[in-house]
Amino acid sequence: MDDLTREFLIESQEGLDRMERCLTDLEERPDDKELLSDIFRSVHTIKGTTGFLGFHRLEKLAHTGENLLGLLRDGKLLAAPPIITGLLELLDGLRGILKTVEETGSEGEAEDAALIEQLKLLQALPAELPVSATAKDAEARAASPELHAASTETTTQKKTLPTPPPPAEPPSEDRVPVKPVTAAVAATDSTLRVDVALLNQMMNLVGELVLTRNQILQATAQQANFTLLARRLDMVTADLRESVMKARMQPVSNVFSKFPRMIRDLSQMLHRKVRLVLEGQETELDKTLLEAIKDPLTHAVRNSMDHGIEPPEVRMATGKDAEGTLRLRAYQESGHVMIEVSDDGAGIHVEKVRSKAIERGLITAERAAQLSERELLQLIFLPGFSTAEAVTNVSGRGVGMDVVRTNVEKIGGKVELESRPGLGTTLRLRIPLTLAIIPALIVKSVGQSFALPQGVLSELVHIPAERYGREIEWMEGAPLYRLRGNLLPLVFLEGILKPGGGEKPGEGRENFIAVLEVDERRYGLVVDGLADPEEIVVKPLSTVLKSIGIYTGATVLGSGDLALILDPGSIAVRAGVLMNMQQERGEAAQQQAEGDPHDAEFLVVETSGRRCAVALQDVLRIERIPITRIEYVGLRPVLNFEGQLLPVEDAGNILGQRDRMIAQDEQITVVVCRDGNRHVGLAVHAVLDVAAGSQLREAGTGRPAEGVTLLKNHVTGVVSLTGVEALHEEFSSGDQMMVGTNVP
Amino acid sequence: MQSLNQHRPMHLQQEKKEVLAEVCSVQIGETYFGVPITHILEIVGGAQPKPVPLAPTFVGGLVHYRGDVLTTVAMRRVLQMSEQQAAQDILVLEGEHGCYGLLVDSVGEVLTVSSKDYEANPSILDARRREFFAGAYKLDGKLLVMLNPEHLDPMRLDAE
Numbered sequence: 015m016d017d018l019t020r021e022f023l024i025e026s027q028e029g030l031d032r033m034e035r036c037l038t039d040l041e042e043r044p045d046d047k048e049l050l051s052d053i054f055r056s057v058h059t060i061k062g063t064t065g066f067l068g069f070h071r072l073e074k075l076a077h078t079g080e081n082l083l084g085l086l087r088d089g090k091l092l093a094a095p096p097i098i099t100g101l102l103e104l105l106d107g108l109r110g111i112l113k114t115v116e117e118t119g120s121e122g123e124a125e126d127a128a129l130i131e132q133l134k135l136l137q138a139l140p141a142e143l144p145v146s147a148t149a150k151d152a153e154a155r156a157a158s159p160e161l162h163a164a165s166t167e168t169t170t171q172k173k174t175l176p177t178p179p180p181p182a183e184p185p186s187e188d189r190v191p192v193k194p195v196t197a198a199v200a201a202t203d204s205t206l207r208v209d210v211a212l213l214n215q216m217m218n219l220v221g222e223l224v225l226t227r228n229q230i231l232q233a234t235a236q237q238a239n240f241t242l243l244a245r246r247l248d249m250v251t252a253d254l255r256e257s258v259m260k261a262r263m264q265p266v267s268n269v270f271s272k273f274p275r276m277i278r279d280l281s282q283m284l285h286r287k288v289r290l291v292l293e294g295q296e297t298e299l300d301k302t303l304l305e306a307i308k309d310p311l312t313h314a315v316r317n318s319m320d321h322g323i324e325p326p327e328v329r330m331a332t333g334k335d336a337e338g339t340l341r342l343r344a345y346q347e348s349g350h351v352m353i354e355v356s357d358d359g360a361g362i363h364v365e366k367v368r369s370k371a372i373e374r375g376l377i378t379a380e381r382a383a384q385l386s387e388r389e390l391l392q393l394i395f396l397p398g399f400s401t402a403e404a405v406t407n408v409s410g411r412g413v414g415m416d417v418v419r420t421n422v423e424k425i426g427g428k429v430e431l432e433s434r435p436g437l438g439t440t441l442r443l444r445i446p447l448t449l450a451i452i453p454a455l456i457v458k459s460v461g462q463s464f465a466l467p468q469g470v471l472s473e474l475v476h477i478p479a480e481r482y483g484r485e486i487e488w489m490e491g492a493p494l495y496r497l498r499g500n501l502l503p504l505v506f507l508e509g510i511l512k513p514g515g516g517e518k519p520g521e522g523r524e525n526f527i528a529v530l531e532v533d534e535r536r537y538g539l540v541v542d543g544l545a546d547p548e549e550i551v552v553k554p555l556s557t558v559l560k561s562i563g564i565y566t567g568a569t570v571l572g573s574g575d576l577a578l579i580l581d582p583g584s585i586a587v588r589a590g591v592l593m594n595m596q597q598e599r600g601e602a603a604q605q606q607a608e609g610d611p612h613d614a615e616f617l618v619v620e621t622s623g624r625r626c627a628v629a630l631q632d633v634l635r636i637e638r639i640p641i642t643r644i645e646y647v648g649l650r651p652v653l654n655f656e657g658q659l660l661p662v663e664d665a666g667n668i669l670g671q672r673d674r675m676i677a678q679d680e681q682i683t684v685v686v687c688r689d690g691n692r693h694v695g696l697a698v699h700a701v702l703d704v705a706a707g708s709q710l711r712e713a714g715t716g717r718p719a720e721g722v723t724l725l726k727n728h729v730t731g732v733v734s735l736t737g738v739e740a741l742h743e744e745f746s747s748g749d750q751m752m753v754g755t756n757v758p
Numbered sequence: 759m760q761s762l763n764q765h766r767p768m769h770l771q772q773e774k775k776e777v778l779a780e781v782c783s784v785q786i787g788e789t790y791f792g793v794p795i796t797h798i799l800e801i802v803g804g805a806q807p808k809p810v811p812l813a814p815t816f817v818g819g820l821v822h823y824r825g826d827v828l829t830t831v832a833m834r835r836v837l838q839m840s841e842q843q844a845a846q847d848i849l850v851l852e853g854e855h856g857c858y859g860l861l862v863d864s865v866g867e868v869l870t871v872s873s874k875d876y877e878a879n880p881s882i883l884d885a886r887r888r889e890f891f892a893g894a895y896k897l898d899g900k901l902l903v904m905l906n907p908e909h910l911d912p913m914r915l916d917a918e
Contacts, residue, residue: 460811511811556829557855558912559820562812568820568827576808576820576827 021271022063023116029056030109037101044093053101054083060108066278071121072111078133079104085137100136103129208261216261219254226250262302266344266353267295269308273315273342280319287326287337288319294344299351303445306425307353310418314355314441315340317415322359322439332436334358350427350469351447356440362433364390374399391431395419418443426566454550454569456577457528458543459507463577465550465569466528466539470582474544475527482521491517495527495538502529505589506540507580510564532582537591539582548572552579564588616707616725616732619685619698621666627707627723627730628696632687636701641680644669644697650739653684653695660686662695663738669697689735696733707732777873781895783866783902784849786833791862792869792895792902793849799857801865802848805830816915818861821848829912830859836890836910853911860910871895871902 033056036049043049061076079101085091107129114122226247233243270292277290299307323329323338330336343354364387371377371393382390393399394415418441419429426446433439446452446469454465455474475495477485486504487494493504504527506519520540527538550569555578559565567579616627617636637655644651644662651662651669662669668682684695707723707730723732781792782801800823807819807830818832830848834841848859878893892904908914 462809462811513812553827555820555827556858556912558817558916559810559813559829561916562810564812565810570822570827574822576822578808578810578820 018274019067019115019119021267021274022067023112025271026060026063026108026112029059030105030112032056033105034102037098037105040093041095041098045089047087050083050087050093054080054087057083057104057108069111069115069121071124071126072108072115075104075107075111075126075130078130079108082133082137091137097136100133104133212257212261216254216257219250219257222250223247223254259300262300263298264301264304265295266297266299266304266351267292269304269311270295270342270344272308272312276312276315277319277340280316284319285325286319286323288323289337289339291339291341292343293341297344297346297351299344299445300447303351303425303427306421307427307443307445310421310429310443311342311353311355313415313418314443315342318355318357318359318439318441322357322361324360328360346447347444351445353443353445354440355443356438358438361435361437361439362391362394362431363435367391367393371396371399391433394431395429452550452552453547454579455528455547456545456571457507457526457539457541457580458545459541460511463545463571463575464507464541465548465571465577465579466530466582467566467579468547470530470532471528472531472536473529475529475538477525477527477540479523479525482523482525486520486525488518493518493540497529497538502527502536502538503589503591504538504540505585505591507585508540508542510585510588530582530586532586535583535586535591537586537589539580539585550577550579614707614723615704616723616730617685617704618702618725618730619696620700620702621668621696621698623699624666625702625725625728625730626665626698627705627725627732628685628687628735629732630704632689632735634686634688634693637684637686637695638681639684641669641682644682651697655686655695658693660684660693660695661738662697663733664697665733666697666699668699687735689738694735694738696738778870779873780868781871781902781904782849782868784847784860784862785864785866786837786862787839790866790897790900790902791833792871792904793851793860793907794904795868797851797907798849799852800850802850802859803865804845805848805859805861806845807848807859807861814916817912818846818859821859823850823857823859826857828857828859830861831910831912831915832861833910834861834863836915837887851907851910853907853913855911855913858912860905860907869897869902871897 033053036053036056040046040049040053057076057079061073061080064070064072064076082091082097082100082104086093086097091097107126111121114120226243230243230247233240273292274290277288280286281288318340323340324332324334326336329338339358341354341356343352343356345352367390368382368385371390372379372382376393376396376399377385385393395418396416399415422429422443422445428444430442430444431439432442453468455468455471456463457466458464475497477495485495487496487501493506494501495504496502508519520542523542525540525542526544527540529538530536548571550571552567553569554560555565555567564581564584565578566581569577569579571577615630617630617633619626619628639653644653646652647659651664653660653662662684683698683701685698685701686693686695705725707725710719710722710724710729711717712719721732721734722729724730780795782795782798784791784793802821802823805821807821809819810817813819816831816836818830818835821828821830828848828850842863844863846861846863847865848861849865850857850859872895875896876893877896879888879891883891889909890906892906894904895902
């Protein structure tokens with residue numbers, strides 16, 4: 015079954031559910047025009063789509079139903095009980111066919127003649143409701159704009175009716191009322207369908223929160239075990255937050271589903287042949303953000319249809335398939351949701367952009383001559399830019415791309431454009447997963463705390479004071495750091511925040527380099543200190559402070575302190591870091607390709623005085639947690655991590671005896687690794703280093719030795735993650751088996 | 759600027775009726791200033807604003823105020839006085855572009871002043887100060903210099 019059919023099924027199911035509700039209401043209020051229009055719309059939508067998808071049996075049935083409903087809606091028939099029964103039968107009939115479609119992919123062979131005959135008979139019932147023609151028309155129109163969008167259809171259908179001619183004003187396309195449509199959109203935008211299970215969970219959590227609050231209130235008076243309560247409160251809050259966020263998440267298919275119809279209409283209007291491919295529809299995004307990208311996406315799709323994909327003749331002439339492809343793709347990438355609109359059309363001709371920008375006075379000729387191709391493409395986003403030869407109904411008014419960028423940036427997103435002349439254009443929207451709360455690393459500089467969004471952070475490097483002179487290299491005043499052989503431009507946060515400071519900021523004290531990747535720029539931001547990462551709530555800044563340019567907001571830290579949120583992109587621009595990451599990345603990839611595939615990188619850890627290695631590609635993260643967070647299933651130590659159970663391998667017996675008295679604040683290090691699809695934790699004494707290991711061969715046989723590697727000239731055992739016993743086995747075999755074997 | 763607008767015509771037609779106004783008195787350095795209470799949302803005592811590097815000099819820093827982050831205007835810097843280290847009080851004012859804080863040395867009591875005692879800015883005041891001040895009330899033994907909150911809005915100060 016293709017996506018379109020599946021979508022149609024879901025949509026129709028929803029429509030029929032609504033119809034059912036309305037029908038039962040209708041029995042009580044047979045003259046309610048809104049209910050009738052609602053039912054009419056559901057059936058009409060099904061009819062419209064079925065025709066398009068080629069389900070003729072459905073179409074025929076829906077069409078008969080529609081005729082009957084049309085009469086009811088126009089007040090020529092009263093919704094008497096037999097009619098409602100008939101309509102309910104129609105509903106069941108439609109549901110039956112939809113079910114067959116869902117199961118077999120086709121409508122099946124059964125005949126609906128009896129039902130159709132019955133519905134036709136019902137149309138002959140006498141009219142009992144006199145309603146003035148104009149009122150009827152106005153109401154009908156206000157309630158069902160779709161009807162008028164398909165005006166030709168309605169008129170032909172009316173001709174077949176034996177009833178009196180349609181009311182005075184025939185529906186016309188140009189008079190489709192705008193207001194009711196937008197009102198309807200707003201109504202659906204402001205409501206949200208939420209899974210009942212999720213709501214229940216949220217309710218439970220709120221209950222928990224209230225209980226904990228009560229206990230805290232009491233405990234403050236009695237000074238009982240505060241840490242315990244605090245921990246519970248922390249857990250409940252985290253869970254509740256997650257649930258609320260989940261409730262706000264919606265699949266992008268909610269927005270994507272609007273496009274097939276739009277593409278169909280546009281391709282007819284513009285005489286293009288276009289195939290629409292939708293990918294990653296299940297990707298979820300916050301409801302508000304989803305609403306916010308609806309318009310930009312529509313603009314982008316229109317632009318692709320109008321300026322991107324060429325008419326079939328042109329495509330044939332250039333040797334392309336007459337049918338163009340428009341691809342809408344959604345996927346997640348490092349804390350962002352990416353939405354791509356790509357076409358295999360004409361692409362954007364950079365020279366055209368250049369001359370157009372000059373012609374429109376958006377840029378001077380001298381400046382335009384200096385711009386790189388990449389920068390020239392960015393001109394498209396300037397207000398008032400349009401390269402279309404002619405302004406069409408669809409696009410070309412020079413507002414599109416400007417609006418796309420403004421709207422996306424408003425919600426903290428980014429727009430990227432890639433285009434190759436003759437081959438196509440890709441517009442990429444980078445949307446944050448959620449608006450309000452972001453994970454951030456708290457860094458220190460000039461004696462203050464600042465928040466650095468973790469989305470752009472790729473790694474951290476510690477430079478102790480005594481290694482400052484050796485590891486930070488200067489090239490004519492430009493600080494650099496050798497990161498695994500490549501030079502990384504450095505930006506001292508202190509130098510940015512306090513311009514005109516010393517020649518070598520940060521000298522003589524400890525420094526940390528936060529390696530950031532933002533907007534194709536890669537650089538190291540040097541700070542004086544690091545604090546724990548925190549999930550921060552972004553608070554807007556006043557215009558005066560926003561205009562400084564390097565802060566995106568402020569936040570209140572767990573300590574109650576205020577911290578400004580840094581904008582890594584602007585800092586890079588301010589410090590003059592160039593966009594050269596692509597090139598670097600390319601080099602890095604090349605190096606990797608050239609290197610011996612066995613020379614993998616390893617994380618070197620220490621457990622009970624022994625050095626072990628974990629393949630770096632398996633390491634997800636390193637957690638420093640209070641030992642009290644380790645819990646036990648039987649004798650197996652586990653870690654409840656963000657609601658997921660993580661088995662912890664304790665080869666070095668770090669956790670010690672179960673009933674050993676442990677200090678409340680003792681911390682342990684857990685390396686969280688990936689083993690196939692599951693995650694396991696390794697309790698270690700310390701994380702030592704990252705190093706490249708090389709393959710060892712067995713003496714004599716020359717076979718690659720397994721389970722060991724050569725790290726910095728030491729033979730080091732590699733931890734076998736597959737050896738860590740799975741949790742579920744233990745559960746299934748009951749609690750009798752309590753001792754896991756300690757591998758590595 | 760209600761009270762201010764009330765005062766100005768008063769000054770021109772001085773012998774007319776006496777109008778009373780409520781003014782919050784604050785101290786900055788040696789001088790007593792007054793802010794019409796109609797503009798004040800709240801007074802926050804003992805605040806320690808967080809400095810904002812690279813911000814315009816008049817910005818005294820940020821404070822956490824009712825779930826929001828408030829930009830403050832350091833009156834000492836606006837009036838080009840020397841900095842003071844001790845904790846300061848903040849008047850939260852509502853401006854055209856949202857709320858902002860006015861950082862003063864200390865907030866005193868609310869006084870009821872009479873239009874009879876009002877005098878417009880003296881001509882010898884420098885142009886910059888004339889912007890921020892809106893005349894003065896002659897009190898017993900001291901002057902209460904009225905501040906003009908509209909001109910102290912961070913947006914406005916930034917534009918200058």
